[in-house]
Amino acid sequence: MIKITDLEKIYRTEEVETVALNKLSLEVKEGEFVAVMGPSGCGKSTLLNILGLLDDPDGGSFLFNNIEVAHFNERKRAELRKHNIGFVFQSFNLIDELTVFENVELPLIYTGVKSAERKRRVEEVLDKMQIMHRRNHYPQQLSGGQQQRVAVARAVVNRPKLILADEPTGNLDSSNGNEVMQLLTDLNEQGTTIVMVTHSEHDARYSHRIIRMLDGQTVLENIMV
Amino acid sequence: MKFNYVKIAIRNLLKYRFVSFINLFGLTVGLTCCLLIATYVLHETSYDRYNDHADRIYRVTRSFNDPETGVQSLHLGTVAPPFAPLLQHDFAEIEKYTRLLPVGNIAVRYNDKMFYESNTYFADEYLFDFFKVQVVRGDPTTALREPNTIMLTEEVAKKYFGQEDPLDKIIRADNRLSLKVTGVYKPFPANAHLHPSLMISFNTLRDSAIYGEENLRTNWGNNAFLTYLMLPAQYDVQKLKAGFPDFLDKHMGNAGMESYKLSQWTQLHLQRLTDIHLHSHLDSEAEENGDIRRVYIFSAIALFILLIACINYMNLSTARSALRAKEIGIRKVVGARRKEIIVQFLCESVLLCWLATLLAFVLTWQLLPSLNKLSGQQLHIPILLQSKVLIPLLIVPFVVGLLSGLYPALFMSSFKPAKVLKGLFKAGGSNLSFRKVLVTAQFAISIILIVCTAIVFRQMKYMQEKSLGFDRDHIVTLPYFTALDNQFEAFRSHLLSGALVKNATRSSRIPTGRLLDAMESSMANGDTMMPITATIKFLSADYEFINTYGVKMVAGRNFSKEFGTDSASYIINEAAVSLLGFKSPQEAVGKSFSYGGKDGRLIGVFNDFHFESMHQRIVPLLIRIPPAGTAYNNISVKISGQNIQAALAHLEKTWKQFLPEVPCQYTFLDENFNRLYQSEQRQGALFTVFAGIAIFIACLGLFGLSAFTISQRVKEIGIRKVLGASVNNIVVLLSSDFLKLVAIAALIAFPVAWYAMSNWLQDFAYRTNIAWWIFPLAGIIAAIVALVTICFQAIKAAVANPVKSLRNE
Numbered sequence A: 001m002i003k004i005t006d007l008e009k010i011y012r013t014e015e016v017e018t019v020a021l022n023k024l025s026l027e028v029k030e031g032e033f034v035a036v037m038g039p040s041g042c043g044k045s046t047l048l049n050i051l052g053l054l055d056d057p058d059g060g061s062f063l064f065n066n067i068e069v070a071h072f073n074e075r076k077r078a079e080l081r082k083h084n085i086g087f088v089f090q091s092f093n094l095i096d097e098l099t100v101f102e103n104v105e106l107p108l109i110y111t112g113v114k115s116a117e118r119k120r121r122v123e124e125v126l127d128k129m130q131i132m133h134r135r136n137h138y139p140q141q142l143s144g145g146q147q148q149r150v151a152v153a154r155a156v157v158n159r160p161k162l163i164l165a166d167e168p169t170g171n172l173d174s175s176n177g178n179e180v181m182q183l184l185t186d187l188n189e190q191g192t193t194i195v196m197v198t199h200s201e202h203d204a205r206y207s208h209r210i211i212r213m214l215d216g217q218t219v220l221e222n223i224m225v
Numbered sequence B: 001m002k003f004n005y006v007k008i009a010i011r012n013l014l015k016y017r018f019v020s021f022i023n024l025f026g027l028t029v030g031l032t033c034c035l036l037i038a039t040y041v042l043h044e045t046s047y048d049r050y051n052d053h054a055d056r057i058y059r060v061t062r063s064f065n066d067p068e069t070g071v072q073s074l075h076l077g078t079v080a081p082p083f084a085p086l087l088q089h090d091f092a093e094i095e096k097y098t099r100l101l102p103v104g105n106i107a108v109r110y111n112d113k114m115f116y117e118s119n120t121y122f123a124d125e126y127l128f129d130f131f132k133v134q135v136v137r138g139d140p141t142t143a144l145r146e147p148n149t150i151m152l153t154e155e156v157a158k159k160y161f162g163q164e165d166p167l168d169k170i171i172r173a174d175n176r177l178s179l180k181v182t183g184v185y186k187p188f189p190a191n192a193h194l195h196p197s198l199m200i201s202f203n204t205l206r207d208s209a210i211y212g213e214e215n216l217r218t219n220w221g222n223n224a225f226l227t228y229l230m231l232p233a234q235y236d237v238q239k240l241k242a243g244f245p246d247f248l249d250k251h252m253g254n255a256g257m258e259s260y261k262l263s264q265w266t267q268l269h270l271q272r273l274t275d276i277h278l279h280s281h282l283d284s285e286a287e288e289n290g291d292i293r294r295v296y297i298f299s300a301i302a303l304f305i306l307l308i309a310c311i312n313y314m315n316l317s318t319a320r321s322a323l324r325a326k327e328i329g330i331r332k333v334v335g336a337r338r339k340e341i342i343v344q345f346l347c348e349s350v351l352l353c354w355l356a357t358l359l360a361f362v363l364t365w366q367l368l369p370s371l372n373k374l375s376g377q378q379l380h381i382p383i384l385l386q387s388k389v390l391i392p393l394l395i396v397p398f399v400v401g402l403l404s405g406l407y408p409a410l411f412m413s414s415f416k417p418a419k420v421l422k423g424l425f426k427a428g429g430s431n432l433s434f435r436k437v438l439v440t441a442q443f444a445i446s447i448i449l450i451v452c453t454a455i456v457f458r459q460m461k462y463m464q465e466k467s468l469g470f471d472r473d474h475i476v477t478l479p480y481f482t483a484l485d486n487q488f489e490a491f492r493s494h495l496l497s498g499a500l501v502k503n504a505t506r507s508s509r510i511p512t513g514r515l516l517d518a519m520e521s522s523m524a525n526g527d528t529m530m531p532i533t534a535t536i537k538f539l540s541a542d543y544e545f546i547n548t549y550g551v552k553m554v555a556g557r558n559f560s561k562e563f564g565t566d567s568a569s570y571i572i573n574e575a576a577v578s579l580l581g582f583k584s585p586q587e588a589v590g591k592s593f594s595y596g597g598k599d600g601r602l603i604g605v606f607n608d609f610h611f612e613s614m615h616q617r618i619v620p621l622l623i624r625i626p627p628a629g630t631a632y633n634n635i636s637v638k639i640s641g642q643n644i645q646a647a648l649a650h651l652e653k654t655w656k657q658f659l660p661e662v663p664c665q666y667t668f669l670d671e672n673f674n675r676l677y678q679s680e681q682r683q684g685a686l687f688t689v690f691a692g693i694a695i696f697i698a699c700l701g702l703f704g705l706s707a708f709t710i711s712q713r714v715k716e717i718g719i720r721k722v723l724g725a726s727v728n729n730i731v732v733l734l735s736s737d738f739l740k741l742v743a744i745a746a747l748i749a750f751p752v753a754w755y756a757m758s759n760w761l762q763d764f765a766y767r768t769n770i771a772w773w774i775f776p777l778a779g780i781i782a783a784i785v786a787l788v789t790i791c792f793q794a795i796k797a798a799v800a801n802p803v804k805s806l807r808n809e
Helices: A044-051 A074-084 A100-110 A115-128 A144-156 A174-189 B002-015 B017-045 B083-090 B154-161 B202-206 B213-218 B237-242 B244-252 B273-279 B292-319 B321-333 B338-375 B387-413 B430-465 B488-497 B564-568 B574-580 B644-658 B669-676 B678-712 B714-722 B727-761 B774-799 B802-808
Strands: A002-012 A017-028 A033-037 A059-064 A085-089 A162-166 A193-197 A209-214 A217-223 B057-065 B072-076 B096-110 B113-123 B135-137 B149-153 B170-173 B177-185 B198-201 B226-230 B266-272 B475-479 B501-507 B521-525 B528-532 B537-540 B553-556 B569-573 B592-595 B598-606 B621-624 B634-639
Touching: A002 A044, A017 A044, A017 A059, A017 A217, A033 A044, A033 A174, A044 A162, A044 A193, A074 A085, A074 B338, A085 A144, A100 A115, A100 A144, A100 B002, A100 B321, A115 A144, A144 A162, A144 A174, A162 A174, A174 A193, B002 B017, B002 B338, B017 B273, B017 B292, B017 B338, B017 B387, B017 B678, B057 B083, B057 B273, B083 B096, B083 B226, B083 B244, B096 B154, B096 B198, B096 B202, B113 B154, B113 B202, B149 B154, B154 B177, B177 B198, B198 B202, B202 B213, B237 B244, B237 B266, B244 B266, B266 B273, B273 B292, B292 B321, B292 B338, B292 B387, B292 B430, B292 B678, B321 B338, B321 B387, B338 B387, B338 B678, B430 B678, B430 B727, B430 B774, B475 B644, B475 B669, B488 B501, B488 B644, B501 B644, B564 B569, B564 B598, B569 B574, B574 B598, B574 B621, B634 B644, B669 B678, B678 B714, B678 B727, B678 B774, B714 B727, B714 B774, B727 B774
Parallel strands: A033 A193, A033 A209, A085 A162, A162 A193, B113 B198, B149 B177, B537 B621, B569 B598
Antiparallel strands: A002 A017, A002 A059, A209 A217, B057 B072, B057 B226, B057 B266, B096 B113, B096 B170, B096 B226, B135 B177, B149 B198, B170 B177, B475 B634, B501 B634, B521 B528, B521 B592, B553 B598, B569 B621, B592 B598
């Protein structure tokens, strides 16, 4: 599904040049659950942003479903993203002004799904995430675990092929964290490819494969059995 | 999707109530100003367009100039009576014409009711083909056909006849004419360039006792007739104009000029009916006209104010962009394209503008009466409700919304989601610089308006205080009646018998009026009389004019009854002395001089005084004692300032004794004088109001922006205070950034304001200088206003407990 080769990303300021990704190569197959680990500043989040088409690389190749996307413009990236990729963030990133229902509905609006269909699909996914009773609440009225369940619901409502999770349990206690990891595992078992950045060995063990990064490069791969 | 935009827009407006209020309030006030000014502009530009054939009607005007130099000396909006029929005879394309002769003040009497009527015209029956007049009684096709008939407005009819039917009643005009009422009409609309209240049939003039057929046919010298022509639709008026010189030469001969063609001395012109109100400022007009420059000035002010309100929106929206960065990031992550983000933000600004527009309509409706009072206009809200105006007005919220929302939308939609979701976004950089540019622009506009207001007021003060060269205080003026011709001395003696009346005089015109009369003149040069090609205007006055008005003689003497020859003597002003080439006033005294073909002598020189308004330069003027039988038009009475009521009572008593048939209607000269500058005074008042509003909106924006900027610097302020900064240090730190912008704004505003006001002052023949200190003063006012606005926020931030702000961070 994903094949990146010699990927480079360099952040430049007037005086300093920071290499975030240094000729990194990686392949993720369809249906895989991959965890990316490494110390702060090793380039994990940069990698995730590039995989999510939120940022563009400075060099190398990025094949998404065998299509070269490294130099897609903003419009094409947005188009590809909204149909294929879902995101889950550490800080949930829900829109405070929208209710739970409206937050989950948002990706469907941008993909042009009709209102009745949107309602059906949002309710279905809220039900699945066991958050239906909170549909009319605003994010700040929910607990951290509930907010992250909403975020996961939003990530999957469009039935993406790939979910990118950036430390999805970082802001949660262990019980809520486990619940979220279980949700992701269930999604993966239903066929969704997942790439997750984490600091937690515990969470990483839910994945099929752990990629360890250092200084913008992969240094080790652990296959989980 | 659209509903989602509206929904989130409403929630955002509610969430950021303070900023939304400032934006909404600023836009509402800005749009209200625009709507008020739009009402004025629409009214001014609508003049005479209500007439069915407005685009086919032209007014004939006549100018006079020096045939040698080509310099125009007079341009009248009225022409001599023979022109209209001859023009139609010679030019087949003229379909019809109509003529009106303004009468000025006449005394009208019906039974025991007697009033002066100032808007009386002789008008022919074709008037109704040209001007849309709603006749409520009588037949418009015949009402003005017969001689000695008259039509009245409903208001005038009611004044004389109350509930009686006015038709076929006989009224007396000036105790000379008996006129049968043949029609009643609704007043001409406010947006007509003339408003006759009484119209006497034009055929009445054909009576030789009134004016005479012969005069109508041959009197080329009485250029007093408003003359309108109807031309075919889409007709190229230049073709007609091209034939005018030959027409003049053919019909008027050379009028005694041997070396020039007559058409080199006088010309005919055509004015489109719809251009008269805003573009015509001739030496004689039916009524005081508007001015297209005023329309431009107020349109510019409206745009300025709207621009300031839009800038507020841009400023505050981009300033709080950091607060919305996360939302934008998430929207992008879940699939929003940049276009969709832009549309969302534009939706918010358009929604706010719609709300502001609705509120502005309500405010306009409420404030229009006050504006009418201030501007002396008769503006009504329905002018905004015509479909041709309303449809563009409904587009305004979109335009203003787009104008103010586009930059914030473009700016915010460019956020990189990867950055903003990581909290790496900081409001600043180019965005901050742009906001500074916007604040500077707001203050530059405000400073321009302050300077303009100050200069308008200085010019007003200058005109009111400049020495006129005569004493205008306590002079009462009245119309003159020929019934006084043989008894004026007795009338005057009776007036003077009361100690409260100091002097009285008769004259053809009075100061504050125009000097339009001129005749040919010549001066002795050796043994021959050499014609003077330049124009010397004249005033017919009696022996007491100079004394009554307190005009000073600078050489020679005033007219005096002790000299039997003074009916052939002339006195001139200093401007005429210069024109005639004398080195000093004394040199002119005693010279042989001929005026209007009458030989005489220059016996004295009086000082230049401002007979006309300050808009006009003092022209060469000659005063003569008129030949017997030449009508005076005015009486001026100088009364004592001690007991004005008693003096007026004495005047009225004397008037009744000598003119029992005529109402005694007087005006004070200084009231006339103030009326000359009324339009400038109103302009000054409007300028002040709108400049004030502009500054207020700019401050509102600055208030919001400083509140936001300071809230962004709470941590910095806390650290500085912990490190020992005093409240003063903090206030200076926070204020100085904004004050620098005001300083830059002042530098931009000064040359613009100077240029604009230099042009404006060109309209006045006598004008104040643009004092240098007005500029720094305007800058200081703007700076103080800005400082007060910012200080409120700055002090609040500076006195806050730093521990709290640091803990919050």
